[in-house]
Amino acid sequence: MIPPRMEIVNRVSRMMAISAKAAAEGGKSGLVSTMGAIHPGHLSLIQTARQMTDLVVVSIFVNRLQFLTDDEYRQYPRDITKDVDILGQANVDYIFTPPEEEMYPSGFSTYVDVERFGSKLPGIYQRIYYRGMTTSVLKMLHIVRPAFLFFGQKDHLQGAILRKMMRDLNINTEVVVRPVVRDASGLAYAARNYFLTPAQMSAASVIYRSLQAAEAAIRRGELRAKKIIREITDVIASEPQATLEYAVIADPDNLEPLSKIQKSALVGVAVRIGETSLNDSLLIEDRE
Amino acid sequence: MIPPRMEIVNRVSRMMAISAKAAAEGGKSGLVSTMGAIHPGHLSLIQTARQMTDLVVVSIFVNRLQFLTDDEYRQYPRDITKDVDILGQANVDYIFTPPEEEMYPSGFSTYVDVERFGSKLPGIYQRIYYRGMTTSVLKMLHIVRPAFLFFGQKDHLQGAILRKMMRDLNINTEVVVRPVVRDASGLAYAARNYFLTPAQMSAASVIYRSLQAAEAAIRRGELRAKKIIREITDVIASEPQATLEYAVIADPDNLEPLSKIQKSALVGVAVRIGETSLNDSLLIEDRE
Numbered sequence: 204m205i206p207p208r209m210e211i212v213n214r215v216s217r218m219m220a221i222s223a224k225a226a227a228e229g230g231k232s233g234l235v236s237t238m239g240a241i242h243p244g245h246l247s248l249i250q251t252a253r254q255m256t257d258l259v260v261v262s263i264f265v266n267r268l269q270f271l272t273d274d275e276y277r278q279y280p281r282d283i284t285k286d287v288d289i290l291g292q293a294n295v296d297y298i299f300t301p302p303e304e305e306m307y308p309s310g311f312s313t314y315v316d317v318e319r320f321g322s323k324l325p326g327i328y329q330r331i332y333y334r335g336m337t338t339s340v341l342k343m344l345h346i347v348r349p350a351f352l353f354f355g356q357k358d359h360l361q362g363a364i365l366r367k368m369m370r371d372l373n374i375n376t377e378v379v380v381r382p383v384v385r386d387a388s389g390l391a392y393a394a395r396n397y398f399l400t401p402a403q404m405s406a407a408s409v410i411y412r413s414l415q416a417a418e419a420a421i422r423r424g425e426l427r428a429k430k431i432i433r434e435i436t437d438v439i440a441s442e443p444q445a446t447l448e449y450a451v452i453a454d455p456d457n458l459e460p461l462s463k464i465q466k467s468a469l470v471g472v473a474v475r476i477g478e479t480s481l482n483d484s485l486l487i488e489d490r491e
Numbered sequence: 492m493i494p495p496r497m498e499i500v501n502r503v504s505r506m507m508a509i510s511a512k513a514a515a516e517g518g519k520s521g522l523v524s525t526m527g528a529i530h531p532g533h534l535s536l537i538q539t540a541r542q543m544t545d546l547v548v549v550s551i552f553v554n555r556l557q558f559l560t561d562d563e564y565r566q567y568p569r570d571i572t573k574d575v576d577i578l579g580q581a582n583v584d585y586i587f588t589p590p591e592e593e594m595y596p597s598g599f600s601t602y603v604d605v606e607r608f609g610s611k612l613p614g615i616y617q618r619i620y621y622r623g624m625t626t627s628v629l630k631m632l633h634i635v636r637p638a639f640l641f642f643g644q645k646d647h648l649q650g651a652i653l654r655k656m657m658r659d660l661n662i663n664t665e666v667v668v669r670p671v672v673r674d675a676s677g678l679a680y681a682a683r684n685y686f687l688t689p690a691q692m693s694a695a696s697v698i699y700r701s702l703q704a705a706e707a708a709i710r711r712g713e714l715r716a717k718k719i720i721r722e723i724t725d726v727i728a729s730e731p732q733a734t735l736e737y738a739v740i741a742d743p744d745n746l747e748p749l750s751k752i753q754k755s756a757l758v759g760v761a762v763r764i765g766e767t768s769l770n771d772s773l774l775i776e777d778r779e
């Protein structure tokens with residue numbers, strides 16, 4: 204059931220009118236940008252947004268520019284009815300779900316690139332279509348004008364790149380990063396989990412176990428990246444259905460790879476289970 | 492003399508605080524974005540801004556990214572004292588003149604590209620460093636948050652590309668384009684005029700005469716681009732100190748070259764006088 208106060212907005216012009224009115228009234232908005240398939244990770248972001256802002260906007264837009272192949276784009280899970288239902292319970296003010304032709308009308312050709320960022324993390328930079336992500340989020344920021352953008356720690360690289368874009372372009376929105384939300388087995392909630400069979404789902408819990416092993420090593424005083432990554436590799440190797448795509452230890456602010464942890468660090472992994480690539484990460488907070 | 496109400500702002504953070512306060516109070520700001528060397532063309536934009544908005548911001552920033560060579564960048568005319576003096580008479584509220592390290596701090600690497608736009612205008616697209624222009628203006632729009640951005644018709648290509656960027660990225664600022672302001676000889680006021688010797692200055696009046704010839708031809712009913720461009724070429728050829736760099740007739744909205752004028756059209760020229768390249772243009776309004 205949709206509470207009377209929640210509105211589903213399809214048109215960019217309508218959303219911009221709402222944002223302009225909210226800004227004129229001095230209200231602070233929060234944006235939770237999603238590709239739908241709403242899960243507990245999103246709900247945790249929405250809850251934080253509810254506490255910090257006057258107006259909570261959840262965008263649902265499966266952004267074609269973020270997919271490497273048309274197949275991946277087509278197969279991405281979409282269930283707007285179910286999403287609206289869940290969001291209706293979550294005290295959201297607006298669901299902004301523009302059709303593709305509203306976001307990328309015919310002739311669209313303007314893109315935002317964050318260059319040289321994360322490019323020293325081998326094998327990562329090429330694989331994720333960052334430009335599509337930054338361009339889409341920049342448009343969302345212009346349309347919704349949020350004081351805060353809420354982001355999950357799971358998508359560690361995306362979050363770091365977005366913060367960099369916002370710094371470089373003087374965007375007056377603060378990024379709030381929230382911890383990863385996990386199911387009982389430790390698997391991080393993610394839209395892509397829908398592709399997993401029950402057996403794969405169970406195998407995927409190895410991802411969090413590998414991060415826990417890394418964390419334990421760091422607590423024991425191991426600060427050398429190579430050794431910590433070795434811990435991760437060993438745990439992942441113990442699960443026959445899992446293939447490690449990458450494991451990195453990097454400065455969370457600029458994504459430069461670290462050979463030794465000195466203050467804070469981002470431990471990020473991507474693991475393939477069957478045909479599905481899953482991310483997870485651990486933020487080692489400032490050790491001072 | 493600087494009137495008490497005009498403030499010179501050097502820091503991005505200070506300018507953003509002023510913009511936030513103005514927005515919260517519901518005031519409409521206007522931005523005139525310049526590289527300094529304030530001339531009557533700028534003053535005409537400021538006058539329009541004064542009439543249309545509550546708060547007039549003039550930015551002065553010689554944007555390194557817009558120059559093809561370091562030499563051109565270094566030689567660009569700069570006289571901030573004189574500019575401040577002129578703007579003090581012009582009823583401006585804020586001069587925003589950030590140092591380079593405020594706009595492009597160490598590690599800056601985010602750029603906005605308007606792709607495929609104007610690329611069919613032969614020889615133009617390569618020559619002007621559009622990416623530097625769009626990136627700098629996007630930053631200015633985030634910092635100043637103007638309701639209106641004022642732009643001179645002289646820089647026809649830049650204006651069309653900026654409008655396209657703002658449409659594609661859903662930027663809630665309206666571009667106001669004002670006619671070219673000319674001296675008695677018909678030469679459009681421009682910072683680069685400072686490089687001309689008196690003899691070159693006099694020769695440069697051929698540029699406007701070539702546009703007048705084009706306009707006269709169109710009034711006579713000549714709508715074929717080739718023929719109109721021929722008129723321009725002939726007039727420019729009559730001045731030995733002038734070399735035509737390009738003459739184009741294009742759709743003002745999408746910069747697609749036109750073979751025949753049907754409704755509105757942009758007649759744009761670039762002419763080299765000595766070492767200095769000068770732009771001018773004519774907008775043929777909708778002929779319905």
